[in-house]
Every structure is written in C-alpha cells, then in structure tokens.
Amino acid sequence: MTTPTDLVNVESLLSPEEIATRDRVRAFVEARIRPNIAQWFEEAIVPTELFKELADEGLFGMHLHGYGCPGKTAVEYGLAMQELEAGDSGIRTVVSVQGSLAMSAIYKHGSEEQKQQWLPRMARGEVIGCFGLTEPTAGSDPANMLTTARRDGDEWVIDGAKRWIGLASVAQVAIMWAKVDGTVRGFIVPTDTQGFTATPIKQKLSMRASIQCDISLDGVRVPADALLPENPGLKGPFMCLNEARFGISFGALGAARDALEAALSYAKERKQFAKPLAAFQLTQQKLVDMALRLNQAQLLALHLGRAKDAGTLTPQQISAGKLTSCRTAIDICRTARTIFGGNGITGDYSPLRHANNLESVMTYEGTEEIHTLILGRQLTGEAAFS
Structure with missing residues (x-):
C-alpha cells in the first residue's frame, strides 16, 4: 500500500514483516472502521462487536510473548497502533487498555498462576480488561490516591473511587491500584465482584466511540491471591x-x-x-x-x-x-x-x-x-x- 504523504521514504526503513503487519491492520481499518466511524462518533456508539475481531487480528497483547500472545516486535506494535488511530483514537485506545495496560500489568507484575489464568483468554478477546489508576482527585499525582486495600483474613477489602477508566463497564476483569499501608499495589478484580460499580461518563466532546467510566469500590472483597506480587509501589x-x-x-x-x-x-x-x-x-x-x-x-x-x-x-x-x-x-x-x-x-x-x-x-x-x-x-x- 502506498503512503502519499511519505516525502522522505520512511517506508524504506521498515522490514518486509513490518510492512506486512502495517498493511494488514490498514486493510482491517479500511474494511471495518472507516465506513462506520462517523456514525459511531456522532451517536457515541462503542463498537463492542469489534473486540473479538481485534483479538483475531492479533492485536490484544500484541507485543507480549507467550501465554497465547502474538509476540510481535515493538515496531510492529507501533505501526499497528498508527493504523488503528488512522481509523479513530477511540478504537486504538481499546487495544491500548487491553494490551498495554491490563494485560501488561499481569504480564509484568503477576504470578505465573495469574498469567496462565488470565492472559490467554485476554489475548483471544474472551476476557476484556481495564486498568484503574486515575482518581477523581488524583490524576497527574497518583501518589496521592485515596483508594485503599486492607487485609481481612484470607481476603483483601478495597475501598475507593476511580475516574476516566477505559472499558470498565464492558470489562470482565479490572486491574485496580490501591494503597496498602501507604504503598501502591495492584489487584486483579473481577468486575462482577460485589461492591464494584462502573458507570460510563456521558456528554463527552472527545473519544465518543470509546468508553471511559467512573468506578466505585465499596467494600470490594477479593481473595489473597488477587494481589499482583511483583514491583510494589508506583x-x-x-x-x-x-x-x-x-x-x-x-x-x-x-x-x-x-x-x-x-x-x-x-x-x-x-x-x-x-x-x-x-x-x-x-x-x-x-x-x-x-x-x-x-x-x-x-x-x-x-x-x-x-x-x-x-x-x-x-x-x-x-x-x-x-x-x-x-x-x-x-x-x-x-x-x-x-x-x-x-x-x-x-x-x-x-x-x-x-x-x-x-x-x-x-x-x-x-x-x-x-x-x-x-x-x-x-x-x-x-x-x-x-
């Protein structure tokens, strides 16, 4: 596929494999996103039917290795993101939240058992994830988050609130960040857990073909092994x-x-x-x-x-x-x-x-x-x- 705006022949720096990845994702965008995106944006429609197709294209956890993930290079991943965002930033965000945030959190910080339990299904699009860090009063300054987790017997109890959390209302699993005795820790929280509520934010003037939510965590109880064991702190x-x-x-x-x-x-x-x-x-x-x-x-x-x-x-x-x-x-x-x-x-x-x-x-x-x-x-x- 030609790129008419490439005045300096950036394409000459790409390998055949990188060009093939770029062209495959570009063709997907042309066929599935471009014909519909104006309507999706105007009507604030989030095309959840695309999620499985994005997984089938190998875009979920694209740059992760093992656990059913495609294991592509960083450059291939970047080129795929460039093509998705040529369709719409909201669609690219779906892949970023799923792969670079939720799946990466488990991949980088999780136990072997956690990786085996979640990553293959997330790569296949059978489980959608979200990543809860930002709070109503802690955006650029996450060190001052107010969400807490405390140990109660064989469980953790999480209380707090998050805001601007992508995919939260359609996700099956959430990576929630909370303070444990003053140290930020991550937890794997199934979204059907009692006390977990995700509410989509309405009347957006931007990113209308995607989902961002407020999350309420009211006495959310998860088992002891929900804690991500690696890399405590920010x-x-x-x-x-x-x-x-x-x-x-x-x-x-x-x-x-x-x-x-x-x-x-x-x-x-x-x-x-x-x-x-x-x-x-x-x-x-x-x-x-x-x-x-x-x-x-x-x-x-x-x-x-x-x-x-x-x-x-x-x-x-x-x-x-x-x-x-x-x-x-x-x-x-x-x-x-x-x-x-x-x-x-x-x-x-x-x-x-x-x-x-x-x-x-x-x-x-x-x-x-x-x-x-x-x-x-x-x-x-x-x-x-x-």
Whole structure:
C-alpha cells in the first residue's frame, strides 16, 4: 500500500514483516472502521462487536510473548497502533487498555498462576480488561490516591473511587491500584465482584466511540491471591503506563496522517476561482508543512521503536515521543481542517474528529505538562513537579 504523504521514504526503513503487519491492520481499518466511524462518533456508539475481531487480528497483547500472545516486535506494535488511530483514537485506545495496560500489568507484575489464568483468554478477546489508576482527585499525582486495600483474613477489602477508566463497564476483569499501608499495589478484580460499580461518563466532546467510566469500590472483597506480587509501589503502574505511552508515540501520528491524506485529496478535487485548492500557494505551504512535520515525528517514533526492541529505551525517551507525537498530530489535524473550509466541521471528513480525540490523547497517560516536566528534569536535574 502506498503512503502519499511519505516525502522522505520512511517506508524504506521498515522490514518486509513490518510492512506486512502495517498493511494488514490498514486493510482491517479500511474494511471495518472507516465506513462506520462517523456514525459511531456522532451517536457515541462503542463498537463492542469489534473486540473479538481485534483479538483475531492479533492485536490484544500484541507485543507480549507467550501465554497465547502474538509476540510481535515493538515496531510492529507501533505501526499497528498508527493504523488503528488512522481509523479513530477511540478504537486504538481499546487495544491500548487491553494490551498495554491490563494485560501488561499481569504480564509484568503477576504470578505465573495469574498469567496462565488470565492472559490467554485476554489475548483471544474472551476476557476484556481495564486498568484503574486515575482518581477523581488524583490524576497527574497518583501518589496521592485515596483508594485503599486492607487485609481481612484470607481476603483483601478495597475501598475507593476511580475516574476516566477505559472499558470498565464492558470489562470482565479490572486491574485496580490501591494503597496498602501507604504503598501502591495492584489487584486483579473481577468486575462482577460485589461492591464494584462502573458507570460510563456521558456528554463527552472527545473519544465518543470509546468508553471511559467512573468506578466505585465499596467494600470490594477479593481473595489473597488477587494481589499482583511483583514491583510494589508506583513503579508497577508506571511500567504499564510507559507501554501505553510508547503506543501513543506511533498512534497519534496515524490520526495526523489520515487528516493530512484527507486534506490532500480534498484539495485536489475542490475548485475555487477556477482551479483546485491544491494549485494555490498557501494551500501547498500548509500541505508541505504538515507532511514534513509528520515525517519528522514518524522518524522519531521509529527510532524509539528500534530502541525498545534493542532494550535501550528510557522513560524520558518515551516522554519525548509521546509529547512530540501528540503536539504534532493535533497541530496537523487542526491545520488540515482549514483546507475544508466549512465542510471541515462535518462528520463527512476526519480532521476535526481526530483533533477532538487528540485533546484526550494529549491528556491521558501523562499530560503535556507532565511530560514537559519529565524532560525538564532530565535536562536540568531539577524536579519541578510541585
């Protein structure tokens, strides 16, 4: 498949296997997401019927090895996220929540028994997971979470609240983070456990084809072996967040590429003053600037993917990728919208939908400000978070 916006031949840096993965997911998006996404977004429909299809495409836990997971490379995973987000950020988020957050938490922090119990079924899409870290009063500062867990005989009792938790109302299992004597720990909580309530958040102006929920945990009792035994403290959830942030470094650029391609196609067809918009100098400047910024960000994402596959990727580099890709993508989508004039505010064209979604993507898995301060600390040695 050709990519008309690839001015610097980024594709030449990909292996045949990587190109095959990209093209397979692109074809899935073309067939199953693109024809329906405008309606899903307008009507706030979450296409849960796609979940099993996403699993069948090998997209759940795609970069995890063993336990029925596909075991693909980081670059292949990133390219798949780029193609899914070219369809819609909400659909990519489904895969991120399932694989990079819920499944990764069990994979990285769970016991062998927990991995065997949950991961194969999650990879097949038989069990959907969610990941409960953010709280109504603790978003960027999870160290101040109020959710607690206490031991009571052979059980743990969890009390608290979470907010903006993807997939929670359709999930069968939740990874819940709570403080145990002041230390953050993770728990595997079946969502049908008494006292667990997930309520979808309504009236969203962004990510309308996905689910984010409030969760109430009222005396939720789980067995002793529900505790994730490895990596206590904030290291546990942050290891998972870095997986999701890496995926966004690629994914957001899919939304940008789709917006640019839509604008390029429209500019070639739409005539004003007896010639196509693409023939005007100001339009060409917009198109060129968008394409160059996209290619630069794609090269950075690919570099980070190679580093992840080599085992040398650092959290600071992930922040650089997430921050750069989100900034680049939302700017491209906003600029692309201008080429459509008034037509650009309708669901017939993708740029404004992508821009709306990217307002959320810029916020979750670390806000723009948080990633700026992570990089500021790396540059200066000074932590300026408070």
